[in-house]
Amino acid sequence: MQSALRxxxxxxxxxxxxxxHATKAFGxxxxxxxxxxxxxxxxxxxxxxxxxxxxxxxxxxxxxxxxPDSGRLVLAGKDVTxxxxxxxxxxxxxxxxxxxxxFADLTVAENVFMGRQPLRSxxxxxxxxxxxxxxxxxGELGVRLDPGRIARGLSIADQQVVEITKALSLDxxxxxxxxxxxxxxxxxxxxxxxxxxxLRQRGTAILFISHRIEExxxxxxxxxAMRDGRHVLTExxxxxxxxxIVRAMVGRSLVQRDEGERxxxxxxxxxxxxxxxxxxxxxxxxxxxxxxIVALAGLVGAGRSEVARAIFGVDRYDAGSVVVEGARLRRxxxxxxxxxxxxxxxxxxxxxxxxxxxxxxxNIALASLGELRRFGFVRRxxxxxxxxxxxxxxxxxxxxIGHPVSTLSGGNQQKVVLAKWLAxxxxxxxxxxxxxxxxxxxxxxxHRLLLxxxxxxxxxxxxxxxxxxxxxxADRILVMREGRLVKSLPSAEADEETxxxxxxxQLAASGS
Amino acid sequence: xxxxxxxxxxxxxxxxxxxARHLVDLxxxxxxxxxxxxxxxxxxxxxxxxxxxxxxxNIKFTLLNATIFGFLALGQTVVIVSRNVDxxxxxxxxxxxxxxxxxxADHPGTPIPLVFALGLAIGLVCGMVNGAVTAxxxxxxxxxxxxxxxxxxxxxxxxxxxREVVANSLPDSFLSLGTSTIAGIPVITIGSVxxxxxxxxxLRNFRSGRELYAIGSNPDxxxxxxxxxxxxxxxxxxxxxxxxxxxxxxxxxYYGTIDSTAGTNYELQVVAxxxxxxxxxxxxxxxxxxxAVGALLIATISQALYVLGISSFWEQAIYGLxxxxxxxxxxxxxxxLTSALRKRSYQQRAA
Numbered sequence: 001m002q003s004a005l006r007x008x009x010x011x012x013x014x015x016x017x018x019x020x021h022a023t024k025a026f027g028x029x030x031x032x033x034x035x036x037x038x039x040x041x042x043x044x045x046x047x048x049x050x051x052x053x054x055x056x057x058x059x060x061x062x063x064x065x066x067x068p069d070s071g072r073l074v075l076a077g078k079d080v081t082x083x084x085x086x087x088x089x090x091x092x093x094x095x096x097x098x099x100x101x102x103f104a105d106l107t108v109a110e111n112v113f114m115g116r117q118p119l120r121s122x123x124x125x126x127x128x129x130x131x132x133x134x135x136x137x138x139g140e141l142g143v144r145l146d147p148g149r150i151a152r153g154l155s156i157a158d159q160q161v162v163e164i165t166k167a168l169s170l171d172x173x174x175x176x177x178x179x180x181x182x183x184x185x186x187x188x189x190x191x192x193x194x195x196x197x198x199l200r201q202r203g204t205a206i207l208f209i210s211h212r213i214e215e216x217x218x219x220x221x222x223x224x225a226m227r228d229g230r231h232v233l234t235e236x237x238x239x240x241x242x243x244x245i246v247r248a249m250v251g252r253s254l255v256q257r258d259e260g261e262r263x264x265x266x267x268x269x270x271x272x273x274x275x276x277x278x279x280x281x282x283x284x285x286x287x288x289x290x291x292x293i294v295a296l297a298g299l300v301g302a303g304r305s306e307v308a309r310a311i312f313g314v315d316r317y318d319a320g321s322v323v324v325e326g327a328r329l330r331r332x333x334x335x336x337x338x339x340x341x342x343x344x345x346x347x348x349x350x351x352x353x354x355x356x357x358x359x360x361x362x363n364i365a366l367a368s369l370g371e372l373r374r375f376g377f378v379r380r381x382x383x384x385x386x387x388x389x390x391x392x393x394x395x396x397x398x399x400x401i402g403h404p405v406s407t408l409s410g411g412n413q414q415k416v417v418l419a420k421w422l423a424x425x426x427x428x429x430x431x432x433x434x435x436x437x438x439x440x441x442x443x444x445x446x447h448r449l450l451l452x453x454x455x456x457x458x459x460x461x462x463x464x465x466x467x468x469x470x471x472x473x474a475d476r477i478l479v480m481r482e483g484r485l486v487k488s489l490p491s492a493e494a495d496e497e498t499x500x501x502x503x504x505x506q507l508a509a510s511g512s
Numbered sequence: 513x514x515x516x517x518x519x520x521x522x523x524x525x526x527x528x529x530x531x532a533r534h535l536v537d538l539x540x541x542x543x544x545x546x547x548x549x550x551x552x553x554x555x556x557x558x559x560x561x562x563x564x565x566x567x568x569x570n571i572k573f574t575l576l577n578a579t580i581f582g583f584l585a586l587g588q589t590v591v592i593v594s595r596n597v598d599x600x601x602x603x604x605x606x607x608x609x610x611x612x613x614x615x616x617a618d619h620p621g622t623p624i625p626l627v628f629a630l631g632l633a634i635g636l637v638c639g640m641v642n643g644a645v646t647a648x649x650x651x652x653x654x655x656x657x658x659x660x661x662x663x664x665x666x667x668x669x670x671x672x673x674x675r676e677v678v679a680n681s682l683p684d685s686f687l688s689l690g691t692s693t694i695a696g697i698p699v700i701t702i703g704s705v706x707x708x709x710x711x712x713x714x715l716r717n718f719r720s721g722r723e724l725y726a727i728g729s730n731p732d733x734x735x736x737x738x739x740x741x742x743x744x745x746x747x748x749x750x751x752x753x754x755x756x757x758x759x760x761x762x763x764x765x766y767y768g769t770i771d772s773t774a775g776t777n778y779e780l781q782v783v784a785x786x787x788x789x790x791x792x793x794x795x796x797x798x799x800x801x802x803x804a805v806g807a808l809l810i811a812t813i814s815q816a817l818y819v820l821g822i823s824s825f826w827e828q829a830i831y832g833l834x835x836x837x838x839x840x841x842x843x844x845x846x847x848x849l850t851s852a853l854r855k856r857s858y859q860q861r862a863a
Contacts, residue, residue: 086738101733103726105796114726114737117719124717153849 014077015040016205017062017093017174022071024057031057033229035071039174039205044196046220046237047209048249050439054229055209059178062207063095064088076173094167098179098437100159102151109134109147112166137165141195155301157188164195175199176207181215182437185299185465186500193219211440212466213242225249249440265289265475269428269459270342272311275320280306281483284320288428288459293450295474296463298503303483304463305347308430311461312344313337325427338367343421345414347432347463353417354405361387361401364419390419395445411442418449429453432463447473467496479503546841547789547802551809558816565819568696575701576690576766578804578811580605580759583704584782585789585803586711587755590748592786593715595728595795596653598749600642601756602778603664608634608760609774610672617681624686631761632754638664639753643746653749661779665772672772679768690766700762705804712800724748728795784831785810788838810834 015038022035032054039045049055060066061073064082073080075091082088088095102111109131110117118133120126134147143161151162160180167175177196181189196206196219210216216223217237224234225248232248270288275281281303288294296304310317316332323329330336337344346352354363364387365372372382387401394415398408405416414434421429431450435443450473454460464470470477477494479487479502487502558565584601591598608631616627642660646653679687692699715721723744727734734741764770783793789806791798813834814827 084738085736089738101730101736103729103733103796105729105792106722106725110722110726114734115719115723115739117722119719123719125719125722127717 013041015074016076018074019058019061019068020072020074022058022061022068022073024061024066024069031229032061032068034231035061035068035226035229036231037207037224038234039207041173041203041205042200043222044200044206044208044220046216046223047207047226048211048213048216048223048245049226049232050249050441053226053249053439055226056178057229058226059095059176059207059209062088062093062174062176064093089170092171092173093176094163094170094172094174095176095178096160096163096167096180098182099156100163102154102159102162104152105150107148107150108145108154108162108165111151111162112137112147112169116169133169134165137168140168141165141198143191143195155188156183157185157191160184160192161195164199168199172204174205174207176209178209179211179437180208181210181212185301186467187299187504189215211437211443213245214468216245217242246440265292266457269325270311270461271323272307273321273323275307275310275317275322277306277310277315277317279483280315281310281480284480284485286478286485286488288461290427290457290459291454292475293454293460293462293473294476294478295470296461296478296480297465297467297470297499298480299465302480302503304480305432307480308344308432308461308463309346311337312342312430314344338424341425341427343367343424343426343429345417345421345429345431345434347436349410349413349417353420354413356406357404359402360391360396360398360405360408360416363405363416364390364423367420368423386423387419390423391416394419394422394449409438411438411446414438414442414446418446422449422453426458428459428461430461430463433465434462435464435466435469443469467499470499471495547805547809547838551805551812554809554812554816558820562819565816570815570819571696572693572698574808574811574815576698577814578808579698579701579704580763580766581778581782581785581811582708582804582807583762584756584759584778585785585807586708586800587752588782588786589791589798589800589803590711590715590724591653591752592783592791592793593728593795593798594724594745594748595731596646596745596748597657597783597793598639598642598653598752598756599657599779599783600638600660600664601752601759601782602775603661603668604635604638604753604756605760605763605775605778606772607638607664607668607671608757609764609770610668610677610760610772612761613677613682613764613770616683616686617677620683624689627686628758628761631757633757635757635760636750636754639750639756640746642753643749646749647742647746653745657779665776669772676769676771677764682764682768686765687768690762690768700765704762708800708804715800720744720747725796728792729797781810781831782807784835787842788834790842792842793839806838 017039019035019037022032023030024032024035035054035058037045037047037058047055047058057066061068061082064085064087067081067083073082080091082091082093103114106114112134113130117125118129120129131147138145138147138161141161141164145158145161151159154162164175180192184192196208199206208216208220217240220237222234223237223240223245225232225245227249266289268287269290272287273285275284284307286294296307298304306315309315311322313330313332313334313336321328322331324340324342327340329340350356355366361384365378365383368386369378372378372386384401391398391401396408396412396415396419398412405413408416418434434450435446438446447469450460450462462470462474471491471494474491477489477491477499478485479489479499481503489498555565564570584605588598588601611634612627612631615630616622638660642653642657645651645656689700690698694702715724723734723739726737726739727741727744731741760775763774767774785807786798786803787793787806788809789798789802789804791803810831813830817824817827817830
């Protein structure tokens, strides 16, 4: 990447935003000890760090949600304070969150201009001018989207486009993107990168936060790493290797998988035969053996999660069969799937995996209430012991196990979901995007946990949109495209190019 | 690394613009126009059985009944689209009906616009209380307005006691408002339609109107967009209260006899009219015109039952059924729509 410093402005220009030695404490917790960042016009600046490193706090300062206890914020050479989100917006800072918050019932154009609609005589909204303006902005971004359609049903990628359009309409000088690619398919992420490049060429400064180091190195000119609420380093991206970044973030490098030690897989635990759900997936057949980790790879929307949901009985399928350890599984019945020894960790842990307002202990015990019951009543003390035991095994970090699980960090919430299912000692564990939005250290722990489970003879079916993760821990990779299983690869023969080529239906890998 | 940044990614977002828009438009049109079709069917069916149904006195009766509910539904729509509900409107109507008509009975020379202004002021004050507690106290409006439903009715009962305002203590010019017609259409109906049309126009074309929809659609996003949520919600309740106050005066003119039970149980019928008329109960979508048509449908059914000689005991059960059908249909359409939009995005991506 020889062009790493391309776009970082020459000496006669000045940074558009500079945050210097900002601190922030919430009660006794010092969330930010030394938050510093400097953004230049026409720069894509990567921000990396584990969860809890202070990235979110820093972002929320720039968004006007939190105010620093000390330190200074300099915008275009002037000291400023941002007492509210509106103040940040007026100062030309736009923040795009991982899952945009749109008005589902309103049109794309109204979403962009809400509260700032162009007016005509009598203070009435000038609908035509509004739609035209949004069309122009979408055109500048090179994206096709109908400004007149309502936002309901837009993909997350398109929702982000709406947010970026809003930022453009505000003439934002600084756009902060908080893990924008976490929920995107590779294709959608590429589209986003093209949009980011357009913004960069217009002279916008972009702060790009991601857990995916490959992305950071590919699209950023400079990278800032944070650890434990402190600024650790800022370097040109071109001078760094992925390992450098990981070391800066965690102070150690990733554990690599030991290829030789994996036991040979045993007998089939799960056999899916010619399973079809009309309009969703067609004629899907595969096996998962005991001690084997099989990954379902493919683009978002290829039907991977839907296959998992059908196996576990959340959705019905129209044809085919699911056999678990020789016995055919009744379709459309999660209790039957659980009784057959299947555990299912869904994609959206907050919505589907956890009862977010209930205690951590209750959540862990939720799938095992049968064995914690006496005369039909759950024994609270037993539940607590049980939960404490399992959270210790998975190293869940909580302040009190009786507090709502919503108070835990994303990584720890994911461990709670895993604990819930591991406690049932499943024969087959289905995990859907098990490490989305969680930090590298926890991600490592989740990976190690899945590998350990496989070593104990559990069959693991993993859905993941992160190819490095798939390549790292899966024994076999099944690639889905448009509802069909198009390729099965032993991990030894797989690399990013072959998997992506199969997932996108291209013969050769793109962009060499 | 270069695999991640392709030089020419195709930049087509979402569904093909035409088709998605077409689908959404169709669904929304169905929401509003579907109820018109149901209304027409109902009128045709009833008339086929009992031709007397379409005579002028029945039409007038139906319109008068629909007028007060349709008018109240305007205020309720403004509140519901912001993801709130105002259950105190029946009580506000009762209080305003008694106080304004009693004042008029005591001061027979009072100009009628002043009586309406009095009713409006009474309603406005009640609505402002609702709005203040909901917006400032961050109490769910369901709870707040159930409380004020009882409080205002209680105050009303204390003030009225066992008395009542009777028709012959009120000037004819006032009472004729409730009975006189222009081209067969009652005067208060015409007045209400004008106000409802203005309200619908406001909700569509003014920032503060759109902001109510934004708040109802996604309060978090509304906050991030810098919308003054508290002020807007307060305004919605104040408006709903004012409308209920005006309805009280109309009610008094129409019925002529006012005691402390005026408007009892109206709140649920008004909410029903809104929902039947396509206003989403959890906010974000729906129109005042739809709600008014909902009110008209309910009034038509009530009148049809009377004309057909069916016991009015059935009325409530039929309202309930209608509400259930409307909500189920709405939900089914919403789910269908979402999945159809998804499928289209998916097909587009696959293509």
